[in-house]
Amino acid sequence: MHVGATEQAVAAPLVRGRLGLAALAVGQVVSWGILYYGLIVAAPVIAADTGWSLARIALSFSAGLVTSAAAGIVVGRWLDERSPRSVMTAGSLVGAAGLGAVSAADDLAGFTLGWVIVGIGQAAVLYQAAFTVIARRYGDGRRRAMTVVTLAGGLASTIFAPIVAGMLTVIDWRTTFVILAVALIVLSTPLHWWSLERTWPARPPATPDDDVHALRDVLRTRRFWMLELAMIAVVAALYSVTLALIPLLGEKGITYELAAWALGLVGAGQVIGRLLYVALPHGTAAWVPLAATAGLSAVLLALIALLPGPPWLLVVVGVALGAVRGAQTLVQGSAVADRWGTRSYGAINGVFAAPITAVAALGPALGPVAASAIGSYASMGLLAAALALVALVLARFA
Structure with missing residues (x-):
């Protein structure tokens, strides 16, 4: 009995219940605001500064999003089998590293590479990753939990678009992305580390009646x-x-x-x-x-x-x-x-x-x-x- 209780304690997040859901929701606001909407707001300024066309900047961003889609296949398996805490925390750090690469890019190839790195981070922190955690954690209550998280994610542009636009009026876009990378680490990394499960509780063996499909x-x-x-x-x-x-x-x-x-x-x-x-x-x-x-x-x-x-x-x-x-x-x-x-x-x-x-x-x-x-x-x-x-x-x- 003591061992089982210890395993449950290790598996549980340090932030429980509504606070755990709130932490996941806030993480979505920060992650969407920085890793997605930051570029959408900054693109015209980047084009004016570099001479790159908006179309090419958009294609670089799309390359990152396509990378995110492909990486999501592997990330989904990791979230099933490993620690959601480590996967989503690492996603924030990788996303921040990608933004750093974007800020330092001297040409479109480097700029695109930066967004590809960001895309890997996106796969581990945006909706699909959050939905996997919700499905495992909340079971039959997943619909309401998903709604809370996506409602919060919907506010990301409302919050971050004016913030990024305001930053771009006083500092250049490269410095802006460095600040956004730091903000992502400071704001989302602790949320993921302290609110997510270190490991999932052990699941009972499958039976013929289980709704289990490989x-x-x-x-x-x-x-x-x-x-x-x-x-x-x-x-x-x-x-x-x-x-x-x-x-x-x-x-x-x-x-x-x-x-x-x-x-x-x-x-x-x-x-x-x-x-x-x-x-x-x-x-x-x-x-x-x-x-x-x-x-x-x-x-x-x-x-x-x-x-x-x-x-x-x-x-x-x-x-x-x-x-x-x-x-x-x-x-x-x-x-x-x-x-x-x-x-x-x-x-x-x-x-x-x-x-x-x-x-x-x-x-x-x-x-x-x-x-x-x-x-x-x-x-x-x-x-x-x-x-x-x-x-x-x-x-x-x-």
Whole structure:
């Protein structure tokens, strides 16, 4: 009895209950704010200082995000099998090292290498890593915990965008990234170290009645691949339009200022969508939430493509799209656990999330490329609506 109690004490985090969840949420705010939104705010300043084009800077950033998607496969397995405390703490340190490399880069190759290093750190500290911890720690209570964490993550841009912008008015971008790297170490590393489990408690042996599926067995199922394709389709549809909202609304005669406000309100919509998601009953079949977000996406994407105005209505539709996108984050986070349980969540979710994260990483380019190919942003919106309909059909088999 004494040994078992000791093992439980070692496995438990030093910060428990609501404080443990709060620490995880604050870690997401800091990590998203520094490792993701810092570059989005700083990109124009970097372009002006270096002469590098915004497109090339964005591609360097995307290289890091794609790296994050690939690294997430390995990180998911580590989080299942090893110490979440050491994995996420190391992720913060690697992310900070990457920002240091970014600040010192003399050319685009070095700049891109820095973001690749940052991407490895992102894989160990952003949503997918946090979702793995939540799935193991909270079990059936994971939906509310995921909602709390993603609501906090949604505030990252609100908090850090003005901070980074303010820093860039008084110091150069290189010094700004050095300060952000130090802030990441000071703020997030202690949170991860003191609030996360040193080891997971030992799990009981599997029995025939356990909802336990090894990764190789899950990958052999049609259900997994239907889920994967449906999720990729709906994410591509939502990201291609919401990230291109400014030029899409500009085609309809809306001013840049109002279109920029509409884009900002998409973020507010995401918070609303996540709150609605957790408030709804979740006793339905696992495929229903995905089908609902895909169906709503198809309707709203068609509306924003076809409606000529008035401006206030287009803004409302944009906010609604943000709400669906916010709910979709939670649908994705819950998808693996809802179908295959939490025992191998990290390994399965790592493989599942990698291509979705890669598509999201390419999101800023998807809309403009499609619009250029087919002639207009409105046509691109209709194409995205059709893609969401494909996701709706696939969802029924997921």
